Amino acid sequence: MRVVVGLLLLLLALCGSGAQGEGGGLGQVGEISEFQETAPRDAAEESAESTTKQTTPDIWAEVRALRDMVVELKVFVQLLQRENSDQEMRLTATESKTTDLEKENADLQTRLSSSESELLLSKSRIDQLERENAVQATDLTSLGTRLTATESKSSDLEKENAVQATDLISLGTRLTATESKTSDLEKENADLQTRLSSSESELLLSKSRIDQLERENAERPKVxxxxxxxxxxxxxxxxxxxxxxxxxxxxxxxxxxxxxxxxxxxxxxxxxxxxxxxxxxxxxxxxxxxxxxxxxxxxxxxxxxxxxxxxxxxxxxxxxxxxxxxxxxxxxxxxxxxxxxxxxxxxxxxxxx
The missing domain is CATH 2.60.120.40 (Jelly Rolls)
Structure with missing residues (x-):
């Protein structure tokens, strides 16, 4: 942005110089006319006058060409400004999108932070390349490529996040099934414990009855x-x-x-x-x-x-x-x-x- 402003200032300065040259030429023409009225011309003066008359239209043509160049440069600068604004808007949107992805997936925060660092480095390089007007178009192309890569990377992160969300849903389903199975096993275990307690009670009663029968059998005469x-x-x-x-x-x-x-x-x-x-x-x-x-x-x-x-x-x-x-x-x-x-x-x- 600063390079564009500097270029505009340079063009305005050139326009000012051209205007002064045009004014000076008119002054010279007036002086020559006045001089022609007051003194006779010799051959050399006539040759100089002829050269001045030829030079004056050339200067005007150069001024007009310079003006046209300034207009073209202004248009080019406006286009560059718009393109730069679009790139900044895309970059801002990408940063916002990257921030949202960071909030959605904490696991990807480090990689997104690295992308932000790369974007910051890209901004720094863009500022440096803007100061170097000769390679600005190349730098913008490089920025667009990196931005495309960042967008592609963001798309990949979205896909990966979607896959992780699917895996999370699957894990939730499996967890629900496991919890249900665990609940069933707990119920079955409770039933088994109840049956075991009942069996143990019956076993104790059986042992008591067996002991009683054994005592009775021991006391009963055998014939x-x-x-x-x-x-x-x-x-x-x-x-x-x-x-x-x-x-x-x-x-x-x-x-x-x-x-x-x-x-x-x-x-x-x-x-x-x-x-x-x-x-x-x-x-x-x-x-x-x-x-x-x-x-x-x-x-x-x-x-x-x-x-x-x-x-x-x-x-x-x-x-x-x-x-x-x-x-x-x-x-x-x-x-x-x-x-x-x-x-x-x-x-x-x-x-x-």
Whole structure:
């Protein structure tokens, strides 16, 4: 701007010089005319007058040319001023746009600050180039190029900001989904904790019940026996006899007496009793089950051929402590046993009462 003002001042000075030259020429013409009226001319004066007359129009032509040049320069200067004003307006708009981008994206502030520094440097160079009138057009072109680059850079920053905004929206969506999933997991965890607490309570109750059952089981008497007859043929006899199962395999609680063949209930409860007898002779085979002196069961049949035949039965009886159970072989009946233990008698306590 200062270079343009200086150029205008120079042109005005040139215009002033031209006006003075034009006035001086007119004065000389007046003097020559006056001199011609007062004195006769010689050949030399006539030659000088002729030269002056020729020079005067040339000076006027130069003045007019200079004036036209001044007008053209004024127009050129006005164009330069307008272009410079447009460049400054674009530069101002770019700085404003850059400032807005800095506010929108704090992460880009450093790069935009660098752009502002470059723009300040560009202004300084423009001021320097304005002082150098000969290269002003080149400097303006350079400024336009840099301004275009800055605008392109601002456009890139806008695109990058848009991408970052899209990423931010995506991250927000993912964060919302994560929060929702976290909330669901928290609810599920709360339900699991509730179920775990309930399970722990049930487990404690189960352990307590198990402990109680174990104590009851430890306190409850354990009764079980399994026996077999002596090997060989037993019967037939003329009278009923009590069967003595002398081969004892199991006698927990010692409630069965192998010497007498009686099982004595140690406690009041429900007992499971079972017997199996084998026949190997032609004739009657069978057995009777007695509770104390009361017959509770009778099993018997006729055996035809001389081959092994089996008979099995069982009973569940409620016995008082001291009740006795034994098996009786009726008169004229016969049964058989050997090392394979075909005839057996067993029982156990199911539960106390």
């Amino acid at each position: 079980a026996f399994y026996t077999a007859l002596t090997e060989g043929f037993i019967g037939p006899y003329n009278t009923d006899i009590t069967l003595t199962f002398s081969k004892v395999f199991t006698n927990i609680g010692n409630a069965y007496n192998p010497a007498t063949g009686f099982f004595t209930a140690p406690v009041k409860g429900v007992y499971y009793l079972q017997f199996t007898v084998c026949g190997n002779l032609t004739g009657l085979m069978g057995v009777q089950l007695y509770k104390n002196k009361q017959r509770m069961m009778y099993n018997g049949e006729w055996k035809e051929a001389s081959h092994l035949k089996y008979m099995t039965n069982s009973a569940v009886l409620e016995l008082m402590a001291g009740d006795e159970i034994h098996l009786v072989l009726p008169s004229s009946y016969a049964i058989y046993n050997n090392g394979d233990n075909h005839s057996t008698f067993s029982g156990s306590l199911l539960f106390t009462l």
